Amino acid sequence: MTQPVLAYRWSQSEFVRAWEAKAFDHRVELVEGEIWPVVIGSWHGDTVGQLLALLPRTGVRVTTSTLPTGGSLPDPDCWVRRADADPIGTIGSRLSVWSAADVLLVVEVADETTIQDLNVKARLYGQAGYPAYWVVTHDAIYEHTGPIATGYRTRVEYLPGEHIPVPYTDARIAVDELIAADS
Template identity: 80%
Template sequence: MTEPGLAYHWSPGEFLRAFEAGAFDHRVELVEGEIWPVVIGSWHGDAVGQLLASLPRSGVRPTTSTLPTGDSLPDPDCWVRPASAVPVGTVGARLSRWAPEDVLLVV
């Protein structure tokens, strides 16, 4: 009987180091310690642009930046936080970590 192999569980720090070193030959994101490909069609940029244009700007900040959460570094199409929100920490040198109550919408 064959035992299933164990998948490697990446930490956000390991993933960032590999990403910054150019280890991936296509767009990927980290989801609960696993690396997943990001598949985007040619229509994607237009759809995200239209979505961002339709979101309110008063008192909130829509963004397309990576949203670190637990063992994940997902790249949502967009997400929204209050304009007054401040990061509660960082992942690596460039990614801000946000309090869950400051994430108002994730697409």
């Protein structure tokens, strides 16, 4: 007879206590009560570097910090908030909580995590009310807009040779410039 598997769901406070106590021996994030490893590699790092170099910075702050979202603590590869925004709270001693109205763009670079980023994280960020979410893959950038309770109303695929509009400015960025060459 097979025994049912009991899954333990971490709370934000449990995760933060473990994180502050340095209980994890590698980078992790909390997504809907589960601890997910943060997968990085050369292509991923090069692509995040491109994003950080190319995203317009006038009147905004581009960051790579954890973005508390609902009961989760995801680590987007970068996200953009209003420069004049103030945190609306804190979690633990070092994590700021931000209003969805101040978060202008969230970006995940998907090397090995494309399915999770296009589904679970899209739902998570949409439910939080973040107006724009990009998933950057080796082949395309997926722009999600129109946040709703189940994720986003719209997902548009931008391919090499096209330009993606930056939602908090009038600028457009060439997809070829954002997708770093495979290392």
